[in-house]
Amino acid sequence: MIRPMTRTALIAIALAACDAVPGNPRAPRPAHLDDAAEVARDLWSDEFGVDLPAPPPPIEWLAGDCLDVDAPGYACVRGWYAGGAIYLAARPAIADTLLAHEMLHWVLDQYGDSDGTHEAPAWRTALPDVEAAILAWELLQSETPR
Numbered sequence: 001m002i003r004p005m006t007r008t009a010l011i012a013i014a015l016a017a018c019d020a021v022p023g024n025p026r027a028p029r030p031a032h033l034d035d036a037a038e039v040a041r042d043l044w045s046d047e048f049g050v051d052l053p054a055p056p057p058p059i060e061w062l063a064g065d066c067l068d069v070d071a072p073g074y075a076c077v078r079g080w081y082a083g084g085a086i087y088l089a090a091r092p093a094i095a096d097t098l099l100a101h102e103m104l105h106w107v108l109d110q111y112g113d114s115d116g117t118h119e120a121p122a123w124r125t126a127l128p129d130v131e132a133a134i135l136a137w138e139l140l141q142s143e144t145p146r
Protein backbone atom coordinates (compact mmCIF):
# COMPACT_ATOMS: atom_id res chain seq x y z
CA MET A 1 0.00 0.00 0.00
CA ILE A 2 1.27 3.47 -0.88
CA ARG A 3 0.99 5.91 1.99
CA PRO A 4 -0.93 9.12 1.10
CA MET A 5 2.16 11.32 1.40
CA THR A 6 4.14 9.06 -0.91
CA ARG A 7 1.32 9.00 -3.45
CA THR A 8 1.17 12.80 -3.45
CA ALA A 9 4.91 12.95 -4.04
CA LEU A 10 4.68 10.48 -6.94
CA ILE A 11 1.87 12.45 -8.55
CA ALA A 12 3.89 15.65 -8.23
CA ILE A 13 6.88 14.00 -9.92
CA ALA A 14 4.70 12.67 -12.75
CA LEU A 15 3.14 16.08 -13.36
CA ALA A 16 6.55 17.72 -13.34
CA ALA A 17 7.69 15.30 -16.04
CA CYS A 18 4.64 16.04 -18.20
CA ASP A 19 5.09 19.77 -17.85
CA ALA A 20 8.85 19.73 -18.34
CA VAL A 21 9.84 22.34 -20.87
CA PRO A 22 12.60 21.83 -23.45
CA GLY A 23 16.03 23.09 -22.45
CA ASN A 24 16.85 24.59 -25.84
CA PRO A 25 17.64 28.31 -26.14
CA ARG A 26 15.14 30.47 -27.95
CA ALA A 27 15.59 31.27 -31.63
CA PRO A 28 14.54 34.49 -33.39
CA ARG A 29 10.76 34.29 -33.95
CA PRO A 30 9.39 34.50 -37.50
CA ALA A 31 7.30 37.67 -37.94
CA HIS A 32 4.26 35.64 -38.97
CA LEU A 33 4.41 33.01 -36.19
CA ASP A 34 1.57 34.52 -34.15
CA ASP A 35 -0.58 34.84 -37.28
CA ALA A 36 0.20 31.21 -38.12
CA ALA A 37 -0.93 30.18 -34.64
CA GLU A 38 -4.23 32.05 -35.17
CA VAL A 39 -4.66 30.33 -38.54
CA ALA A 40 -3.94 26.92 -37.01
CA ARG A 41 -6.45 27.58 -34.23
CA ASP A 42 -9.09 28.62 -36.78
CA LEU A 43 -8.41 25.51 -38.90
CA TRP A 44 -8.79 23.25 -35.87
CA SER A 45 -11.96 25.14 -34.87
CA ASP A 46 -13.38 24.32 -38.30
CA GLU A 47 -12.29 20.67 -38.07
CA PHE A 48 -13.95 20.24 -34.67
CA GLY A 49 -16.91 22.51 -35.43
CA VAL A 50 -16.29 24.63 -32.34
CA ASP A 51 -14.87 28.02 -31.42
CA LEU A 52 -11.61 27.13 -29.73
CA PRO A 53 -10.34 29.52 -27.05
CA ALA A 54 -8.59 32.72 -28.08
CA PRO A 55 -5.81 33.54 -28.08
CA PRO A 56 -4.20 30.29 -29.20
CA PRO A 57 -1.60 28.78 -26.85
CA PRO A 58 1.75 30.53 -26.45
CA ILE A 59 4.44 29.23 -28.79
CA GLU A 60 8.14 29.06 -27.99
CA TRP A 61 10.41 29.00 -31.05
CA LEU A 62 13.55 27.12 -30.07
CA ALA A 63 17.00 26.65 -31.56
CA GLY A 64 18.27 23.19 -32.47
CA ASP A 65 17.22 20.35 -34.72
CA CYS A 66 15.76 18.38 -31.80
CA LEU A 67 14.20 19.57 -28.57
CA ASP A 68 15.97 18.81 -25.32
CA VAL A 69 13.20 16.79 -23.65
CA ASP A 70 12.91 13.40 -22.02
CA ALA A 71 10.77 11.42 -24.49
CA PRO A 72 11.68 7.72 -24.40
CA GLY A 73 11.23 6.04 -27.78
CA TYR A 74 11.73 9.21 -29.82
CA ALA A 75 15.13 9.79 -31.43
CA CYS A 76 14.42 13.45 -32.20
CA VAL A 77 11.52 15.47 -30.81
CA ARG A 78 10.73 18.48 -33.02
CA GLY A 79 7.64 19.70 -31.15
CA TRP A 80 6.35 19.57 -27.62
CA TYR A 81 3.15 20.48 -25.80
CA ALA A 82 3.36 21.04 -22.06
CA GLY A 83 1.63 23.19 -19.52
CA GLY A 84 -0.67 24.74 -22.11
CA ALA A 85 2.25 25.94 -24.26
CA ILE A 86 3.70 24.75 -27.56
CA TYR A 87 7.44 24.36 -28.16
CA LEU A 88 8.72 24.09 -31.71
CA ALA A 89 12.17 23.34 -33.07
CA ALA A 90 12.78 26.29 -35.40
CA ARG A 91 12.75 25.68 -39.15
CA PRO A 92 13.02 28.12 -42.08
CA ALA A 93 9.28 27.63 -42.74
CA ILE A 94 6.61 27.35 -40.05
CA ALA A 95 4.86 24.73 -42.19
CA ASP A 96 7.92 22.51 -41.69
CA THR A 97 7.45 22.51 -37.92
CA LEU A 98 5.02 20.48 -35.84
CA LEU A 99 2.72 23.48 -35.28
CA ALA A 100 -0.43 21.71 -36.49
CA HIS A 101 0.48 18.56 -34.53
CA GLU A 102 1.20 20.35 -31.25
CA MET A 103 -1.88 22.53 -31.70
CA LEU A 104 -3.94 19.33 -31.92
CA HIS A 105 -2.55 18.31 -28.52
CA TRP A 106 -3.79 21.69 -27.24
CA VAL A 107 -7.19 21.22 -28.89
CA LEU A 108 -7.61 17.79 -27.33
CA ASP A 109 -6.45 19.23 -24.00
CA GLN A 110 -9.53 21.50 -24.15
CA TYR A 111 -11.53 18.26 -23.88
CA GLY A 112 -9.50 17.04 -20.91
CA ASP A 113 -6.77 14.85 -22.47
CA SER A 114 -3.98 16.11 -24.72
CA ASP A 115 -3.63 12.53 -26.06
CA GLY A 116 0.12 12.09 -25.69
CA THR A 117 -0.18 8.63 -27.24
CA HIS A 118 -1.85 9.95 -30.43
CA GLU A 119 -4.90 7.70 -30.37
CA ALA A 120 -7.65 10.18 -31.31
CA PRO A 121 -8.96 9.76 -34.89
CA ALA A 122 -8.10 13.38 -35.71
CA TRP A 123 -4.39 12.49 -35.93
CA ARG A 124 -5.14 10.43 -39.04
CA THR A 125 -8.30 12.06 -40.40
CA ALA A 126 -7.75 15.80 -39.93
CA LEU A 127 -4.08 16.51 -39.24
CA PRO A 128 -2.89 16.09 -42.86
CA ASP A 129 -5.54 18.58 -44.03
CA VAL A 130 -4.60 21.14 -41.38
CA GLU A 131 -0.90 20.74 -42.21
CA ALA A 132 -1.63 21.27 -45.92
CA ALA A 133 -3.74 24.33 -45.19
CA ILE A 134 -0.99 25.89 -43.06
CA LEU A 135 1.51 25.24 -45.86
CA ALA A 136 -0.81 26.89 -48.40
CA TRP A 137 -1.40 29.86 -46.07
CA GLU A 138 2.34 30.33 -45.48
CA LEU A 139 3.13 30.17 -49.21
CA LEU A 140 0.49 32.83 -49.80
CA GLN A 141 2.08 35.03 -47.13
CA SER A 142 5.45 34.91 -48.89
CA GLU A 143 3.86 35.87 -52.21
CA THR A 144 1.78 38.74 -50.81
CA PRO A 145 3.45 42.16 -51.19
CA ARG A 146 3.83 43.99 -47.87
Ligand SMILES: [Zn+2]
Nearest residue numbers: 101105116118
Ligand atom coordinates in the same frame (compact mmCIF):
# COMPACT_ATOMS: atom_id res chain seq x y z
ZN1 LIG B 1 2.40 14.47 -30.36
